[in-house]
Amino acid sequence: MASYSLILITGRSTKQGVGISSGKDQPEYQEATRLLEMSRADLMRLGLQPGDTVRIRSPFGETTVRCSEADLPEGLAFLAYGPAASQLIGGETWATGMPDTKGFEIEVEKVT
């Protein structure tokens, strides 16, 4: 199965923020933090339909999430902060204490 490179931005989403309070063991939080958003063009390039399961790989780890379509520039993907996103982030902080959390390259492929 072919994989494609995207630039990943991790961040806060409303559903993830609500899930923090309503319960991290609840399905709402789990779904909100396991949803990779990308443009329609990238979905088509990968042969994906919204709701499909995709494997994401970074140089530091991998995780499996569902995908969805969002108003994003081609080549850019978004994943809310949470256990899935943290699997993709490395421990290097370049002497700042802050890891590279936004704007790093990932490989995405459809899980069949």
Place this chain on the structure above:
Amino acid sequence: MQIDHVVCAFCGCVCDDLSVTVEENHVLEVKNACILGRAWMIGHAGQREESVARIDGQPATLEEAVEEAVRILTSARYPLIYGLSSTTCEAQRQAVALAETLGACIDCCTSVCHGPTGLAVQSVGEPTCTLGEVKNRADLVIYWGSNPAESHPRHFVRYAVTPKGLFRPGGRKERTVVVVDVRPTPSVRAADLFLRVRPGKDFECLWALRALVAGRPVDEAAVAQTGLTLAQLRDLAERMKSCQFGVLFAGLGLTQSRGKQMNLAAVFLLVRDLNAYTKFAAIPMRGHGNVTGIDNVMAWQTGYPFGVNFSRGYPRYNPGEYTAVDILSRGEADATLVIAADPAANLPRPAVEHLRRIPTIVLDVQPSETTRLARVSITTAPVGIAVEGTVYRMDNVPLRLRKVLDSPFPSDEEVLRRILQRVKEIKKC
């Protein structure tokens, strides 16, 4: 019973105008809160955890949990205390005292949100103001790398975009709102102007703006690499110079991407430059309810805002060495005490893997990824709902939390005080 002027402790907006209806120790209704504040109030008011503490997943008494926590911390060679962004300043003080007594490292969530902002402040200073000044004076509002529509939903209506202020009686009509981001976030809907910058090119944009504000020549081809045109940046520079009172809200899009502290230094230097022409300020968009408070408590007690090591008996500060991601990813800490945070869900994979290998103690209001891996977890009462105390808004204004419910669980402050007392007894200090 309706309780007014309740302070929300979820995000850095710390809205202090909530009205909460309480009957028989249950929250029935929350008025004036955003979707995040309502979830905070209702979700945490109905705590589901039945046991006050667990040791290796088994129910335990508070006394047993405190004793096990003390045993772990006093037998560790390099303990780490981490978190503290969603608890009161009173609890934070106890945590710093505990770190000093143990000779531990203490770090807070700041290091993985606006830690780079702190580094920039230490390098070039922070030309800033309060949110009250923004409300009353600002006619140009710029959100850069920030998405308040999802992270701080009432920021627009209470402080920066729509409210009518003393010198802005027309409210929204008298303000120009600009969003600069790598993607069209929901916040763009509130903006007059959206500038989409390429990922990792914020510093170049900010530095080009400095040159344009100073009237220096800027290479058009170099600017094009940022995803913006020279005309767009020139227009923004002119808006910045010609406004009466401008404010730039800096978000995690600047601190967590390439450039980090240099991005924020560029923001502060740009704002400093602009004050030769008009009044301009910058405010970091702080995330958690009292993450600004832990910076203040750490700074007044140790001299440093985060990433502090007490192993020599006095505080030493070195981001990259004494910060949580580094200590854990390098496998240095041999025990961790987490307060009001969920590092297992948010820190990078190498750090989480090390957390799983060492004994971890967690104080939190509800189950989380971190409580699931913890040796000792203690359920504490939610601040601003069942616990009074002080929190700092994102503009460093302290506010007093109100208590609206009783909780069967102790406060973070009480648990930390107990742990500290027992550690002092064991260490005979």
